[in-house]
Amino acid sequence: MKAISLFSGGLDSQLAVALIQKQGIEVTGVNFITPFFALKPYVSEAAAALKIDLITEDISEEYRDKVLLKPVYGYGQHMNPCIDCHAFMLKNARRVMDEIGASFLITGEVLGQRPMSQNRSALKAVDSLSGQAGLIVRPLSALLMEPTIPETQGWIDRSQLLDISGRSRKRQMELAEETGINEYPSPAGGCLLTDENYSRRLKYILTVKPDAGTDDFRILSWGRHFIINDALLIIGRNQKENRLIMEGARPGDLLLVVPDFPGPTALLKGGEGNYDLEYAARIVARYGDGKNQPEVMVKIFKADGEILQIIPVIPFKPEEIPATL
Numbered sequence: 001m002k003a004i005s006l007f008s009g010g011l012d013s014q015l016a017v018a019l020i021q022k023q024g025i026e027v028t029g030v031n032f033i034t035p036f037f038a039l040k041p042y043v044s045e046a047a048a049a050l051k052i053d054l055i056t057e058d059i060s061e062e063y064r065d066k067v068l069l070k071p072v073y074g075y076g077q078h079m080n081p082c083i084d085c086h087a088f089m090l091k092n093a094r095r096v097m098d099e100i101g102a103s104f105l106i107t108g109e110v111l112g113q114r115p116m117s118q119n120r121s122a123l124k125a126v127d128s129l130s131g132q133a134g135l136i137v138r139p140l141s142a143l144l145m146e147p148t149i150p151e152t153q154g155w156i157d158r159s160q161l162l163d164i165s166g167r168s169r170k171r172q173m174e175l176a177e178e179t180g181i182n183e184y185p186s187p188a189g190g191c192l193l194t195d196e197n198y199s200r201r202l203k204y205i206l207t208v209k210p211d212a213g214t215d216d217f218r219i220l221s222w223g224r225h226f227i228i229n230d231a232l233l234i235i236g237r238n239q240k241e242n243r244l245i246m247e248g249a250r251p252g253d254l255l256l257v258v259p260d261f262p263g264p265t266a267l268l269k270g271g272e273g274n275y276d277l278e279y280a281a282r283i284v285a286r287y288g289d290g291k292n293q294p295e296v297m298v299k300i301f302k303a304d305g306e307i308l309q310i311i312p313v314i315p316f317k318p319e320e321i322p323a324t325l
Helices: 011-021 041-050 060-068 082-100 120-130 170-179 196-208 214-219 239-248 277-286
Strands: 002-006 026-033 053-058 104-106 224-228 231-235 254-257 266-270 296-302 307-313
Touching: 002 011, 002 082, 011 026, 011 041, 011 104, 011 170, 026 041, 026 082, 041 053, 053 082, 060 082, 060 214, 082 104, 082 120, 196 214, 196 231, 196 266, 214 239, 214 266, 224 277, 231 277, 239 266, 254 277, 266 277, 277 296, 277 307
Parallel strands: 002 026, 002 104, 026 053
Antiparallel strands: 224 231, 231 266, 254 266, 254 296, 296 307
């Protein structure tokens, strides 16, 4: 007997796997990747510690069209379509389940742990929307829910499942100690769509660039963001972000640097070419080492490296910098 686990590498997902393994069932973990939640190093480490195979899959393109832009159950506090997201991942997990000949799905969800997305109604909605009702076992809270097919068919022993509910992790931590699970991350959202600042930027880029895709979404988590004539100016804050911004530029984008002084790499995106280049260049100049110079030269070039122009600008004073997005 085999089962597929939605595996985040967190404590709850590790415990769910351990409880099912204890019943002699082979578990394979699946971890789905989008621009909003990436594969963390601890996921592979947790899978190795539990001795389970881990399948990772990038579902970014489908996620944009089928979940992000038109969630059936809407969004949470920000741009997080949690119910639709969980259902979509379970639907994809079912495909993996069929591919490897597994019989059911498990998750580390705990009833009531997240008031909006893990209440009884939300979990039923996930089951229905995913099309996998009856095949989804939630070992940590199973005794508080209706028996699933694996339980009624005797594939697993319901009496060995648990009745955990609520936001406290005391029982999970005690169980981790009992089962020898020593490494697990601190609880965190982990999804950029639950972040207020990121969600604000995402709403904006979808307004000025409705066809925005994976590359656009990734770049929203980097740098300082400014709105200039419906365009988005993104300024790197360190060498790593400068490199990522340079690598993330696409046809139609413009890059700005101050070649004579150390400083940021900046990117102009959207706005259908309606750029105020001097205004943007003055902002960029303010964040470099030439910010106190009476004038600096700013190079403006395309994503392919073609230089459009090099213009002299006066760096903005601190009080002249517009508010960030």
